[in-house]
Amino acid sequence: MSISVLTKDESVKSDNYAMTHYGIPSQILMENAARSAAQILTEYIKMEDEICILCGSGNNGGDGFALARHLDTLGFGKISVLSIAELSKMSNETKVNYEICQKMNLKVIEGNPEIITNELNQKNYNCYIEALIGVGGSENLRGDIIKLLDSVNSKIGFKVAIDMPAGMNSDTGKKHNSAFRANLIITMLAPKVGFFLNNNKNYFDEIRIASLGLNDDFIRQFASAKFYETHDIEKMIGKREMNSSKFDYGQVLIIAGSRKYPGAAALTANAATRCGSGLVYLASTAFHNALAPEIIQIHLKSDSGGFICPDNFGELSKMVEKCSSIAIGPGIGDEPETLTLIRNIVEKFPDKKFVIDADAIKAFTANDKLNMNVILTPHIYEFARLTKIAPKDISENYYELTKHYAGKMNCIIHLKSVPAITFDGKRQVITTIGNPGMASGGSGDVLTGIFASLSARGLSQFEAASLGSFVHAKSGDIAAEKFSQNSMIASDIIECLKWVV
Structure with missing residues (x-):
């Protein structure tokens, strides 16, 4: 089952809903979180370890105080709570757990961030647990907090962030240069979107989820984002029926390639075939000899440069009508007449399912209103060209920008970023796997073929793009194991699809 991912607002809404509709007191939610976090930590730390828990004034600090108590109850006897919490700023829940720690005679050292930093510098611990700010924080930090985090980051020891690294x-x-560097994040209820963005995969080692006593169905009603796991592939694609034929698994039309770029079209068509399509047609002006024999070739008229010309509109329209999904773009070139032809075809068939990739994206502008039958698959530079936003600005804000333009253009946008993300304006799926070996020519052409195949087989366009990205990445990871990241090529991803779908 896919894993739900929460934003800050969704986390707050889920907590409030649990309190107002289920009648679960906030104190109980904090208690459940701390108990679950303590149980998780028993897998990583030893009873004799010296443990430092850094606590702030908010509910994240309350989690830290409650966690100290639960670890003490489990037999961890060397716990020091270093608190920068101010009594006047504590939430009621945090204050309760702070007072319990005092009454249980747990070691609590209090002071402002400067005092706590000095205290931290005087002693080394085996484990550092950070519960300073939590999910409500940002990349902006005060100077005294920066010094505190610099100090703990410089320490040798196992580091744990509670809910969200400060x-x-x-x-x-986005993160401050001094953001807490965790070996382990124990997050409440569900992973947070920010874990997977801006190269944060390299900023921590592992994520574990602390249960609040609420099930997956509860979480899903608040989460607009998710990521897939391997077992979702068979669940969503389904098994092939014994009493079935090629016409039950979709007919894919690929309009791609040119005399200059026949290989891109072959990669797309081969990927669509290997992904389980019933029939695959390749409409092109030139055909690469690596094209699988199972693919039906449709020879198109070309202009003097070998690119698809407008005279093909009638024949292509007939093929579009008979096929389940249509992929357009790989190797097609950006001749103005070719782009006009592409636009005319998409506009003529609003009820057909299209995957628009590579140069074909140039047939559209960011002001176009498309529909949810259209998937655009730009990489960062193609997205920059589409939106007229500098690539640097795209790279720094790609999650928000992709979401915005998917809503504005009323279509599905799959951004080939790290991580890859799929938006329809409301929902989003993050592809959390994949590897740098996939950053080579032709990998995107393979992705387009996978999208078209899954679309033709009956998945919605959003499902085809989001699950297709996961299938592509999974195949890429297998290819990296088999061939290595340095030597794998796009064709290897196609070969490895047989172990994924």
């Missing part, structure tokens, strides 16, 4: 934005993934 200095990391839970929505955008």
